Amino acid sequence: MSNNRALRSGDRLENGSLINLQALTGESLLEKERRLSEMILQLQMVRDQLLNQQQLHTKVHRGNRNSFDEMKCLVGVIFKLRGQLLNLNFNVARDEAVHLCSMCNQFAVEDTFHYVSVCPVLSEFRVRWLGKKALSESECIEYLNGSDWDKLYNYHMRAWKYRSFLIQEYNT
């Protein structure tokens, strides 16, 4: 009967390996599994919220660009992205050991290209705002050069929030 409980709490996990492990090793993993399910649920909620958010900036930027503050915000973001000025893990001033992306654990250096174009943890944000799961190097450069700053801006605003959430919550 305890298996039913485990199945219920674990059915959000894509594969059943944790459930099987729990059955083998007894109750000690149950709490971990429950916490993991909660974390996954929480991450999904945050991600979905960010994906669904009606972005004020989108309307403002599409409608009119008269607002100086709004322009300043967009320009500031693009300036940071183009100049590698975001506070990503890759930074020449930091030790090489901490340059790797801590979100995807793919042993990739977390530079602007990784963040904007390929980090799989951010792929749904890319699909939503840039139309693809991943960008090539030349596609990334096109965006940075201004092919569609609105899209890049919208991607960044949500992706950055999600990244901050992950780092803050899970200290990844």
Ligand SMILES: [Zn+2]
């Ligand atoms: Zn990554």
